[in-house]
Structure formats: C-alpha cells, structure tokens
Amino acid sequence: MGEEIELILDDYRAAGRILAEVREEAVEKVKEGNSVLEVAEFVENSIREKGAEPAFPCNISRNEEAEHATPSIDDETVFGKDIVKLDIGTHINGYIGDSAVTVDLSGNNEGLVKASEAALNEAIKIIRDGVSTIEIGEVIENTIRERGYKPIVNLTGHGLMRYNSHAPPVVPNVKYEHGIILRESNVIAVEPFATDAQGAGKVVEHGNAEIYSLIRAKPVRMIEAKKLLKEIKKYQGLPFAKRWLPRERLDIALRTLKNGGILRDYPVLREEGEGLVSQAEHTIIVTVDGCEVTTKRIV
Numbered sequence: 001m002g003e004e005i006e007l008i009l010d011d012y013r014a015a016g017r018i019l020a021e022v023r024e025e026a027v028e029k030v031k032e033g034n035s036v037l038e039v040a041e042f043v044e045n046s047i048r049e050k051g052a053e054p055a056f057p058c059n060i061s062r063n064e065e066a067e068h069a070t071p072s073i074d075d076e077t078v079f080g081k082d083i084v085k086l087d088i089g090t091h092i093n094g095y096i097g098d099s100a101v102t103v104d105l106s107g108n109n110e111g112l113v114k115a116s117e118a119a120l121n122e123a124i125k126i127i128r129d130g131v132s133t134i135e136i137g138e139v140i141e142n143t144i145r146e147r148g149y150k151p152i153v154n155l156t157g158h159g160l161m162r163y164n165s166h167a168p169p170v171v172p173n174v175k176y177e178h179g180i181i182l183r184e185s186n187v188i189a190v191e192p193f194a195t196d197a198q199g200a201g202k203v204v205e206h207g208n209a210e211i212y213s214l215i216r217a218k219p220v221r222m223i224e225a226k227k228l229l230k231e232i233k234k235y236q237g238l239p240f241a242k243r244w245l246p247r248e249r250l251d252i253a254l255r256t257l258k259n260g261g262i263l264r265d266y267p268v269l270r271e272e273g274e275g276l277v278s279q280a281e282h283t284i285i286v287t288v289d290g291c292e293v294t295t296k297r298i299v
Contacts, residue, residue, distance in 0.1 A: 005185055009185065011092045011093050012095045012097065014092050015096060015097035015294070016090075016293075018090050019052075019089070019090040019295050020296060021046075022046045022088060023297075024297055025042075026086060026088070027086065029042060030084050030105070032078075032079050032080060032081065033078050034079050035077070036060050036062075036071050036075060036078065036079060037071040039060060040057070040060055043058040043086075051092070052092050052097075053092075054089060054090065054091075055089030055091040055098065055238055056165055056211070057244070058070060058088055059086070059088075060087075061268070061277070062085070063082055063083055064270045064274065064275060064276060065206075065268055065277065066085065066152060066193055066270060067087065067155065067203070067268070068269050069210075069268045070211055071210070071243070072242065073243035080105070081106040081107075083106060083113070083277070084103045085101075085277065085278070086102075086103060087281065088100070089165060091238070093162075094162040095160075095187075096160045097295050098283050098295070099281050099283060099295035100280060101279075109276060111149070112194055112195075112196055112276060115143070115149040115192075115194040116192045116194045116279055117278075117280045118143050118144075118147065119143040119151070119192035120190055120191070120192050120281065120282060122139050122143045123136050123139050123140050123190050124190070124282065124293060126139055127190075127284055127286060128288070129182065129183055129184040129287065129288050131181070131182050132179040132182070133169055133171050133180050133182065134172075134175060134179035135179075136190065137173060137176050138175035140172075140174070140190075143192075144194045148197075149194040150194065150195050150197075150199055151192065151194060152195055152202060152271070155173060155269070156170045156171055156191075157171030158171060159171075159186065159188050160187045161187075165238060168180070173193060186285075186286040187283065187284070188283070188286070189281055190281065190282060190284060191279060191280065191281035192280055192281075193278070193279050194279075195273070195275035195276065198273055198275040199271045199274070199275020199277070200271065200272040200273035201273075201275075202272045202273075203271055204269070204270065205267040206269070207267060207268045208267065209242075209266050209267045210241060210242045210243070211240070211265070212232075212254065212258075212266065213237060213238065213239040213240065213263065213264055213266070214232055214233065214262065215261060215263060215264055216261075216262065217229060217233065217262065218261070218262055220257065220260060222256050224253040225256040227246070227253070228245065228246070228250070228253040228254070229262065232263075242254070282295045282296065
C-alpha cells in the first residue's frame with residue numbers, strides 16, 4: 001500500500017513540476033497588448049508538449065474577476081493595465097497540479113498582490129499532519145487583513161483527487177467554525193484571494209460561461225448532443241473549455257446537455273463590489289512534520 005501511495009504522489013509531483021515550468025513561461029507572455037487567447041492556448045499546448053494534460057482550461061481573470069474566466073474561440077481581447085490572475089491546472093494519469101499567480105500590469109497594486117502571496121506562504125508554514133483547516137483559514141484571513149486588505153470569504157482552496165480538481169476538504173480563506181484535520185499524504189490546493197478597500201470580500205457569478213464539466217452521462221436524443229457527450233467523456237469529469245469542442249451546433253448541444261443535468265457550467269466569478277482581486281495558489285502534499293509544495297519552481 002505504501003508503494004502504491006508513493007507512485008500516486010510521484011504523479012502529483014510530476015504534474016506539479018510541469019505546471020511550474022509552464023507558469024514561469026506564461027508569466028513572461030502576460031504583457032500589455034498581448035492576446036489573452038494566445039496566452040491561454042500557449043499554456044494548454046505547453047502542458048501537452050511537456051507530457052501532461054490540462055486539468056482545466058487556463059483561467060485568465062482580470063481586475064475584478066476572480067475565477068473561471070477563459071477566452072472564447074474568437075476572443076480578441078488584449079491585456080491592458082490589468083491585474084491578471086493566471087490559474088493553471090495540469091494532470092498526469094488524473095493526478096493534478098493546481099497553481100495560480102497574479103501579474104500586475106498597472107504597477108499600482110503591489111500591496112494587493114503581496115497580500116495573497118504572503119497569506120499562501122504563511123499557510124504553507126503551518127501545514128502538517130494533524131493541522132485543522134480552521135487554523136489554515138485563520139492564518140490566511142489574519143495575514144490578508146494585517147496588510148490592510150480583505151479575504152474573499154466565499155472562495156476556498158480544496159482537496160485534489162484523481163480526476164477531481166475540487167475534492168474535499170474545503171480549505172477556507174477565513175476562520176470557519178468547523179474544519180477538517182489534515183493527514184499525511186492528503187493533497188490540497190491552498191489559494192488565498194484578496195481584495196482592496198473597494199471590494200465587498202465576496203464574489204458573484206457574472207457573464208457567460210466558457211467552462212463546463214460532465215456531471216454524469218445519460219441518454220440523449222439530439223444527434224449533436226450525443227456526439228458532444230461522446231467527445232467530452234475523454235475529460236473524465238475534469239473541466240473543459242467550450243473552445244476545445246467541435247463547432248457544429250455547439251451552443252444548442254451544450255444547452256441540451258446542461259438542461260438535462262449532464263453538464264454543469266462555470267460562469268465567471270467577480271468581486272461583488274468594485275474591488276480588484278489578487279490570487280496565489282500552490283498544490284501541497286501533507287507530510288508528517290510539514291508539507292511538500294509540488295508546484296514550486298525547482299531551480
């Protein structure tokens with residue numbers, strides 16, 4: 001059993017190493033005037049070229065957006081003086097690396113960027129076998145608030161399991177009353193989000209979804225929906241981008257599958273107020289006396 005767990009953890013490590021390489025390369029492409037779509041495609045193609053698969057579409061959320069923003073197939077958006085959250089997922093044999101970084105193209109939001117980074121680093125310091133997610137949430141909240149910013153209360157980190165990018169346990173960004181005790185070999189993604197004084201500290205759904213995932217396969221009558229269902233089964237329940245799919249009658253096929261309870265969609269999540277948002281995230285393996293960060297760049 002120990003050997004089997006170690007082989008699984010090696011896949012998590014390999015996915016994390018590839019992610020760290022791609023993230024570093026992608027950050028260099030997040031420049032004012034560059035295409036958002038081209039950066040997303042660069043990330044996803046680089047992951048495949050390096051021997052992994054995307055665990056979800058590259059998320060490129062800007063300014064007040066926090067999560068689930070990925071470009072459409074015909075997106076012509078270019079980066080401006082934005083605060084950009086680049087959230088990347090990789091997997092090998094279904095075992096996932098998940099990491100995010102914030103790039104401030106305006107040059108005016110260093111404190112906000114550092115708030116989420118510091119919260120992540122402080123959380124990593126206390127993670128070990130036997131720690132409670134209550135303690136992690138408290139450390140994240142305190143670190144962000146001490147720097148004069150607000151944690152986003154309804155976004156959390158999460159567990160990572162095979163072909164499940166949002167598994168239990170919830171890893172909160174504020175102190176919750178109830179929590180879970182982490183144990184050796186648990187794999188989690190810790191991802192603090194911070195907002196500024198104009199923010200409400202909460203996100204809401206906004207705009208159309210470009211990301212979907214399979215809930216469960218069921219029989220459907222529509223020919224295009226049948227074809228689409230066959231196509232998306234290869235993602236094994238992991239999120240996928242609309243732009244990855246065949247174009248033939250795509251909107252109606254997606255709508256049919258969603259209305260049938262076969263697919264779920266992921267609308268963009270944006271700050272409820274007028275606040276800008278920063279994000280930092282790493283994937284972590286819990287060890288007896290600490291933790292191992294799989295998505296750190298090894299020089």
